[in-house]
Amino acid sequence: MQVVIIGNGIAGVTTALSLRKRRRDWGITLISGESDVFFSRTALMYVFMGQMRLKDTQPYEPHVWREKRIERVRGWVTHIDVGERRVRLDDGRAIAWDRLVVATGSTPNRFGWPGETLGGVQGLYTLQDLETLERAAADARRAVVVGGGLIGVELAEMLHGRRLPVTLLARESAYWNNALPAEEAALVTSVVRAAGIDLRLSTGLAFIEGDARGRAATAVDTTGARHDAQIVGLTAGVRPNLSAVVGSGLATGRGIRVDRTLHTGVDDVWACGDCAEIVEPGAPPDAPGRVEQLWYTGRMQGEVCAANVAGEQVAYDRGIWFNSARFFDLDWHTYGHVPAALDPPDAALRQAVWVDAPRRRLVRIVARDGAVVGVNSLGLRQRQAVWTRWIAEGRSARDVAARLDDAVFEPEFTGRLDPRAAAALKEQLA
Amino acid sequence: MTPTSIRATRPAAVRLGTVLALAGLVLLLAAALGRPFVSGASGLALTYLPLVAGALLLAVGPYLGRSGGLAHTGTLRDPFRSRGWPAWALAAALTGFYALVYWWPRHLDGLIRQLDPLALALARQPASEWFLYGFWYTLAVGVMGARMALRHRGNPYQQWRTASVVFFQLAFGFLIPQVLRAFQQPEFYFTYFWPLKKEYLFPSDLAGLVAGGGLGVFMAVWGVVAALVATPVLTWAYGKRWYCSWVCGCGGLAETAGDPFRHLSDKSRAAWRFERWSIHLTLVAVVGVTALVFGSHFAGGGWLGAASGTATRLYGFVVGAVLSGVVGVGFYPLLGSRVWCRYFCPQAAILGVIQRFFSRFRITTNGGQCISCGNCSTYCEMGIDVRAYAQRGENIVRASCVGCGLCAAVCPRGVLRLENGPVGDRFPARTTPGTLGP
Numbered sequence A: 001m002q003v004v005i006i007g008n009g010i011a012g013v014t015t016a017l018s019l020r021k022r023r024r025d026w027g028i029t030l031i032s033g034e035s036d037v038f039f040s041r042t043a044l045m046y047v048f049m050g051q052m053r054l055k056d057t058q059p060y061e062p063h064v065w066r067e068k069r070i071e072r073v074r075g076w077v078t079h080i081d082v083g084e085r086r087v088r089l090d091d092g093r094a095i096a097w098d099r100l101v102v103a104t105g106s107t108p109n110r111f112g113w114p115g116e117t118l119g120g121v122q123g124l125y126t127l128q129d130l131e132t133l134e135r136a137a138a139d140a141r142r143a144v145v146v147g148g149g150l151i152g153v154e155l156a157e158m159l160h161g162r163r164l165p166v167t168l169l170a171r172e173s174a175y176w177n178n179a180l181p182a183e184e185a186a187l188v189t190s191v192v193r194a195a196g197i198d199l200r201l202s203t204g205l206a207f208i209e210g211d212a213r214g215r216a217a218t219a220v221d222t223t224g225a226r227h228d229a230q231i232v233g234l235t236a237g238v239r240p241n242l243s244a245v246v247g248s249g250l251a252t253g254r255g256i257r258v259d260r261t262l263h264t265g266v267d268d269v270w271a272c273g274d275c276a277e278i279v280e281p282g283a284p285p286d287a288p289g290r291v292e293q294l295w296y297t298g299r300m301q302g303e304v305c306a307a308n309v310a311g312e313q314v315a316y317d318r319g320i321w322f323n324s325a326r327f328f329d330l331d332w333h334t335y336g337h338v339p340a341a342l343d344p345p346d347a348a349l350r351q352a353v354w355v356d357a358p359r360r361r362l363v364r365i366v367a368r369d370g371a372v373v374g375v376n377s378l379g380l381r382q383r384q385a386v387w388t389r390w391i392a393e394g395r396s397a398r399d400v401a402a403r404l405d406d407a408v409f410e411p412e413f414t415g416r417l418d419p420r421a422a423a424a425l426k427e428q429l430a
Numbered sequence B: 001m002t003p004t005s006i007r008a009t010r011p012a013a014v015r016l017g018t019v020l021a022l023a024g025l026v027l028l029l030a031a032a033l034g035r036p037f038v039s040g041a042s043g044l045a046l047t048y049l050p051l052v053a054g055a056l057l058l059a060v061g062p063y064l065g066r067s068g069g070l071a072h073t074g075t076l077r078d079p080f081r082s083r084g085w086p087a088w089a090l091a092a093a094l095t096g097f098y099a100l101v102y103w104w105p106r107h108l109d110g111l112i113r114q115l116d117p118l119a120l121a122l123a124r125q126p127a128s129e130w131f132l133y134g135f136w137y138t139l140a141v142g143v144m145g146a147r148m149a150l151r152h153r154g155n156p157y158q159q160w161r162t163a164s165v166v167f168f169q170l171a172f173g174f175l176i177p178q179v180l181r182a183f184q185q186p187e188f189y190f191t192y193f194w195p196l197k198k199e200y201l202f203p204s205d206l207a208g209l210v211a212g213g214g215l216g217v218f219m220a221v222w223g224v225v226a227a228l229v230a231t232p233v234l235t236w237a238y239g240k241r242w243y244c245s246w247v248c249g250c251g252g253l254a255e256t257a258g259d260p261f262r263h264l265s266d267k268s269r270a271a272w273r274f275e276r277w278s279i280h281l282t283l284v285a286v287v288g289v290t291a292l293v294f295g296s297h298f299a300g301g302g303w304l305g306a307a308s309g310t311a312t313r314l315y316g317f318v319v320g321a322v323l324s325g326v327v328g329v330g331f332y333p334l335l336g337s338r339v340w341c342r343y344f345c346p347q348a349a350i351l352g353v354i355q356r357f358f359s360r361f362r363i364t365t366n367g368g369q370c371i372s373c374g375n376c377s378t379y380c381e382m383g384i385d386v387r388a389y390a391q392r393g394e395n396i397v398r399a400s401c402v403g404c405g406l407c408a409a410v411c412p413r414g415v416l417r418l419e420n421g422p423v424g425d426r427f428p429a430r431t432t433p434g435t436l437g438p
């Protein structure tokens, strides 16, 4: 049996390694146009900041591929032939498969801004992006980053770390408030600004002007303000990368449409990771599905995908939601359901939030009918196992508020939480 | 890819520090050549005050007014910290210094004589090469300890731990043994035990201490109890870290002066394989030497006496001088700060076995939150591939882990936490879906 996996990101690699555990004698081939080895996309920023070398971002030593007998092919897939069961690469090679997994990840959004093809204008997703950024940073004086999401703030931190003054343009009225409730957005906004980033809210990019050499010189924002910028980072979200599947006959919407077993509907073809759009059973054929663009979900989907490729029938269930990120040195952990805004209002939901602005800490508890359903935490690391248990058990939110110390995951000697936090949260939940 | 160097800004503190340190160095050089500008206690003060003040400013200057988040930015772009020529130069200087201390101390005479006023005050005896060595060692731990504490503002574990190693080096590694000499007592190190200080269980040494009576008896009992009772109990309760990154002088130097080089440790599987052989072989060697010494003591001299003498000297040369000093510290800038601790220290070997099989200590992995970025593995001074465990959602339970806590400090997603708990809970069944298999 020959399994071909397109994409050697976390989803494709997890599929390959999990499949090898299940099937010792199947052939497994990983194809990628981006790199020979699996590296952590999430660590690109640390390489740029001189905190790690590229080599350090590789989660596996080279002997793993040899010992696990995972063949790696470097090249871009230009066509998937479902009938002949072959993929074709840009250099003309054809690779045959019995089972195929598409894990091609994402590609950065572009919105047709005038000037977006100038030199120095780029996204941050691939290894090649890192290289071009490295070159651009060598002689840049200022930078503009467009997009107030997680990658935008990472890119701002990276450039700022090279002592480049950075202007960050975000369309939202507070940083990332389409995902974060108001208090969280306000705290993050203040942290980003305190770090020295010129964060402009409710502002987008209008166009970019170039110099005589075809390189970015000035970014003009939607308020008409002009920013001297030799680097313009475009980080306004990503969308599934469908480059390999065009013309293959696989069903696509926003991403590659798959059912909960990550099967595409075409015999022996699956998709997982950022590029997959998961459609709920019984949904109409054109109803939008769910696209998950995270490292953790890529890993979980890869495991489920491997089980199904091996012939099991496993439905993907991401379990109780979790996510974490860091904004400069502010940690964010979230578990369960925390809506950014209650719109439309939901009478059964109750929220309590405690903010310690000077120490830059925040805890928000969300309850439904008195039972905890979600938490947001800034400046305080939280223990996943505890929150997952509390949420799964439907613990009383007031009880949880009194036991926050049991879930804190900060270094030893950190000391207990300010007792006023529990009191304030309990009062709001009453 | 050609890296752009990070544009350096030199805070005023760093500039002042450079001037002071250079002034101190000039005076030190004059003393080393046997021609001190000023002699006596004032010469000593005039040399070391600017030197230490300058070194302090240089060490902490880059971290003043900065939050902890950027502490490791630029580490691998700095030739000093990434095996560039300054690293080689420093390694040569350190190795050379060790060689002089061990084998040609007379070349250090100028520096040693300069310390006489201090040695006379503390120990009521003139300084020796070992006094010079201990003095410099303690200064290095103190100055670089200040740097470490400032780098890790906001992390109480790092701050307490750093304060602890500085305290133990200053008090138990330097002052107390010297003051003991002033009172005609043995120069005893209460924070080193068998097998690191193998003599502390040798029958003749024990007998010598006991014969001295009073304090000597206490020292003899201390050495035995520390090695045979306290070590296993404390390691069961807190892991190897209670010693290796809170008390030990070698660990103290590694955690402070060695911090800029911690990431240079080899993370490969091949290095791990080598480590498991080398460290346990050293343990076997020290047990063998001790057994020979016991044998010759009780069976009385003869060929056993000759063998135990030779074995002790050989062990002292290979392990004590070459591996722990020349290679262990001299090669900091090239191989990282824990070469001795990781590959050779027999104390670490014993603590490691206890930690791996019977200890309450573990590094907990926070469910499925790892993004496989690799910061933890990069900054592990013991060369543990922390990420390999974290990305599978497994706790880290490794014999070599000294519990420095840097993996947890550098992790950008709050995935790791050092903690103690029931021994049986260290390997929980996987609860989060989607953590990567081996």
Ligand SMILES: Cc1cc2nc3c(=O)[nH]c(=O)nc-3n(C[C@H](O)[C@H](O)[C@H](O)COP(=O)(O)OP(=O)(O)OC[C@H]3O[C@@H](n4cnc5c(N)ncnc54)[C@H](O)[C@@H]3O)c2cc1C
Pocket (backbone or CB within 6 Å): A006, A007, A008, A009, A010, A011, A012, A031, A032, A033, A034, A035, A041, A042, A043, A044, A045, A075, A076, A077, A078, A103, A104, A105, A106, A124, A125, A126, A151, A154, A241, A243, A244, A272, A273, A274, A275, A292, A293, A294, A295, A296, A298, A324, A325, B371
């Ligand atoms: C800077 C940055 C920081 C991030 N930080 C976080 C974070 O902190 N937490 C988090 O959860 N997520 C984070 N993410 C998102 C996370 O990295 C992605 O969700 C994850 O990498 C997706 O994995 P994947 O395997 O689906 O796809 P990818 O990692 O995109 O891998 C897909 C691979 O397929 C290859 N490929 C695509 N098309 C073809 C083709 N036609 N032929 C051959 N090969 C092809 C690509 O070259 C690529 O190597 C971050 C992303 C970026 C860019």
Ligand code: SF4
Pocket (backbone or CB within 6 Å): B369, B370, B371, B372, B373, B374, B375, B376, B377, B386, B387, B390, B391, B407, B410, B411, B412, B413, B414, B415, B416
């Ligand atoms: S530093 Fe944290 S997120 Fe990165 S690999 Fe280690 S445990 Fe995972």
